[in-house]
Amino acid sequence: MEDLGQSLDHMRHTAPLVHNITNYVAMNVMANVMLAAGASPAMLHAREEVEEFAALAQAITINIGTPSPAWAEAMEMAAKTANAHKTPWVFDPVAVGATAYRRELGPRLLALSPSVIRGNASEILALAGVGTAGKGADATDSVDAAQNAARDLAHQSGGIVAVTGPVDFVTDGDRTALIANGHEMMPRITALGCSLNGIIAAFLVGQDPFDATVAALAYYGLAGEQASQKAEGPASFQTAFIDALYQLDPAALTQGARVTV
Ligand SMILES: Nc1ncnc2c1ncn2[C@@H]1O[C@H](COP(=O)(O)OP(=O)(O)OP(=O)(O)O)[C@@H](O)[C@H]1O
Numbered sequence: 241m242e243d244l245g246q247s248l249d250h251m252r253h254t255a256p257l258v259h260n261i262t263n264y265v266a267m268n269v270m271a272n273v274m275l276a277a278g279a280s281p282a283m284l285h286a287r288e289e290v291e292e293f294a295a296l297a298q299a300i301t302i303n304i305g306t307p308s309p310a311w312a313e314a315m316e317m318a319a320k321t322a323n324a325h326k327t328p329w330v331f332d333p334v335a336v337g338a339t340a341y342r343r344e345l346g347p348r349l350l351a352l353s354p355s356v357i358r359g360n361a362s363e364i365l366a367l368a369g370v371g372t373a374g375k376g377a378d379a380t381d382s383v384d385a386a387q388n389a390a391r392d393l394a395h396q397s398g399g400i401v402a403v404t405g406p407v408d409f410v411t412d413g414d415r416t417a418l419i420a421n422g423h424e425m426m427p428r429i430t431a432l433g434c435s436l437n438g439i440i441a442a443f444l445v446g447q448d449p450f451d452a453t454v455a456a457l458a459y460y461g462l463a464g465e466q467a468s469q470k471a472e473g474p475a476s477f478q479t480a481f482i483d484a485l486y487q488l489d490p491a492a493l494t495q496g497a498r499v500t501v
């Protein structure tokens with residue numbers, strides 16, 4: 241496993257352009273989170289431009305939080321462009337078990353070989369076809385309960401699967417890692433999971449996908465821990481979290497990461 245601080249340093253020096261097709265809820269906070277971390281986000285989804293832009297991007301994220309048919313078509317176009325250009329892309333199957341529309345759209349995107357799938361435990365279970373609808377965009381299952389589903393999805397997709405929650409679980413189907421960083425205030429703010437997809441995507445550029453995903457999760461969780469020391473509740477937590485992403489330096493990440501491989 242590469243030094244986690246070095247991985248953060250690499251991401252900041254690259255300052256990668258990341259194309260995000262995300263949901264209406266996440267768009268603003270996700271862009272701010274990514275800018276604070278040192279990446280360069282762009283949020284766009286029109287079918288008329290999505291292929292052209294995806295071809296320019298260094299990484300792509302696709303999130304089905306607020307889908308519609310036109311967006312879904314744009315998502316498939318962007319994923320195919322990513323594959324044609326060997327550009328890494330991250331898939332977030334938001335609430336994929338909740339409705340028939342999502343249960344149909346999720347597997348269509350899964351079939352396009354995402355480099356990383358990142359979701360909460362209920363989403364990973366639902367995408368793997370092991371049931372559980374979750375509670376809308378929130379999880380009702382434990383990360384532990386989703387470990388086997390994550391391994392299956394990794395084998396099926398050929399990519400990395402990250403299940404987030406109190407302790408995050410990452411696997412490529414064979415290797416696994418647990419990341420204990422994080423704070424219980426994080427799920428009290430909407431779209432911090434969605435925003436994390438952009439951070440993972442930024443870390444993927446020019447780095448080993450498994451190591452990059454682990455480093456991104458540890459960085460994100462550690463920033464959450466630091467933010468909690470200044471927050472009085474969810475609203476001030478969000479502000480402190482964005483500041484912590486900006487302030488956290490590589491040496492502090494290497495020292496503060498709680499990763500078990
Ligand atoms: N109870 C918790 N304690 C510590 N960290 C947590 C907890 N729950 C979530 N996190 C952290 O919050 C971040 C977002 O993960 P989460 O699983 O909440 O995503 P999500 O459910 O997809 O969120 P959203 O859909 O609102 O964007 C991750 O870094 C994760 O480690």
Ligand SMILES: Cc1ncsc1CCO
Pocket residue numbers: 263265266305306334377430431433434
């Ligand atoms: C709350 C919510 N609803 C649809 S997407 C989203 C953001 C968290 O996934």
Ligand SMILES: [Mg+2]
Pocket residue numbers: 334359360377433434
């Ligand atoms: Mg989510």
